[in-house]
Amino acid sequence: MKVTVVGAGNVGATCADVLAYREIANEVILVDIKEGVAEGKALDVWQKAPINLYDTKTTGVTNDYSKTAGSEVVVITSGLPRKPGMTRDDLIETNAGIVKSVTEQIIKYSPDATIVIVSNPLDVMTYQAHISSKNSRNKVIGMAGILDTARYRAFLAEELNVSPKDIQAVLMGGHGDTMVPLPRYTTVGGIPVTEMIAKDKLDAIIERTKFGGGELVKLMGTSAWYAPGSAAAQMVEAIVKDQRRVFPVCVKLEGEYGIDDCYLGVPVILGKNGVEKVIELDLNEDEKALLEDSRQHVKEVMSVLDRLS
Numbered sequence: 001m002k003v004t005v006v007g008a009g010n011v012g013a014t015c016a017d018v019l020a021y022r023e024i025a026n027e028v029i030l031v032d033i034k035e036g037v038a039e040g041k042a043l044d045v046w047q048k049a050p051i052n053l054y055d056t057k058t059t060g061v062t063n064d065y066s067k068t069a070g071s072e073v074v075v076i077t078s079g080l081p082r083k084p085g086m087t088r089d090d091l092i093e094t095n096a097g098i099v100k101s102v103t104e105q106i107i108k109y110s111p112d113a114t115i116v117i118v119s120n121p122l123d124v125m126t127y128q129a130h131i132s133s134k135n136s137r138n139k140v141i142g143m144a145g146i147l148d149t150a151r152y153r154a155f156l157a158e159e160l161n162v163s164p165k166d167i168q169a170v171l172m173g174g175h176g177d178t179m180v181p182l183p184r185y186t187t188v189g190g191i192p193v194t195e196m197i198a199k200d201k202l203d204a205i206i207e208r209t210k211f212g213g214g215e216l217v218k219l220m221g222t223s224a225w226y227a228p229g230s231a232a233a234q235m236v237e238a239i240v241k242d243q244r245r246v247f248p249v250c251v252k253l254e255g256e257y258g259i260d261d262c263y264l265g266v267p268v269i270l271g272k273n274g275v276e277k278v279i280e281l282d283l284n285e286d287e288k289a290l291l292e293d294s295r296q297h298v299k300e301v302m303s304v305l306d307r308l309s
């Protein structure tokens with residue numbers, strides 16, 4: 001099956017590479033607006049195949065969406081990344097235009113594709129893609145929760161000196177500083193994390209996770225790509241293999257958690273139809289208040305998008 005990745009920059013190229021070397025798709029199409037970039041990176045990934053032993057066909061194109069026709073999943077990473085001193089929301093004006101035009105092209109050639117948005121500001125770019133594609137909410141979703149949760153799990157593994165494989169967790173809310181940590185739902189090999197770590201240390205890890213993207217922007221002058229690219233590929237895998245994995249995913253809420261018409265990260269079951277089910281956790285009052293803060297923030301940025309269009 002065919003998967004398209006739009007944007008052959010840091011995140012898009014990483015995602016295409018993971019899709020290829022892990023043989024998640026049979027065919028990967030990489031698209032960029034900059035002449036030759038997607039072609040070059042796709043060729044590089046293909047030339048790695050005899051070394052790393054995979055046979056996923058990888059093709060790059062400059063703006064030729066006819067080559068993306070019939071894609072089962074499309075990952076959209078095109079858009080500006082932030083620089084130090086910027087928030088993700090500062091990217092809205094430029095990236096909304098890019099996500100809109102890319103989504104319109106994609107849907108022309110792959111009307112049934114599930115679209116996975118990566119471009120920032122994530123929740124609102126997912127909203128933009130939903131408006132532009134007019135597809136059902138289960139098929140227009142955003143990647144952030146897997147990444148935010150992975151950061152939290154990695155920090156915990158480091159602190160507890162255990163394998164990251166054994167940390168299970170879920171975070172909710174928008175992709176930003178208002179994300180909603182859920183230590184109550186975090187386990188270490190099945191043991192509640194609260195039995196393994198002091199509260200002040202856990203609080204510090206939660207705080208670091210909230211600003212995890214910014215930490216990397218400060219270090220590198222641009223945003224992260226290895227974990228984001230892998231996280232997007234993991235969502236693609238769950239969809240194309242109909243794995244029914246349980247992940248936090250950005251999706252339009254339609255009454256779940258008492259929230260309507262807002263894009264937020266929530267735990268879902270991800271399978272061949274995209275979001276198969278939104279899982280509703282029984283949040284306590286503190287968690288509900290944090291989710292409400294997150295909703296208000298995302299709604300404000302959604303209204304900026306409404307004013308722009």
Ligand SMILES: NC(=O)c1ccc[n+]([C@@H]2O[C@H](COP(=O)([O-])OP(=O)(O)OC[C@H]3O[C@@H](n4cnc5c(N)ncnc54)[C@H](O)[C@@H]3O)[C@@H](O)[C@H]2O)c1
Nearest residue numbers: 007008009010011032033078079080081118119120143228
């Ligand atoms: N959701 C997340 O968790 C997450 C994580 C990391 C990055 N991001 C976001 O992903 C986006 C990409 O980040 P990056 O580091 O790969 O940036 P990058 O600059 O390395 O790559 C972006 C690519 O998009 C291309 N592009 C721009 N306009 C295009 C268009 N109209 N059509 C096709 N391609 C176009 C550019 O030429 C460039 O190659 C940013 O908005 C960033 O903030 C999100």
Ligand SMILES: O=C(O)C[C@H](O)C(=O)O
Nearest residue numbers: 082088120213214223224
């Ligand atoms: O921080 C960013 O701007 C990119 C991305 O959203 C991230 O969390 O790494």
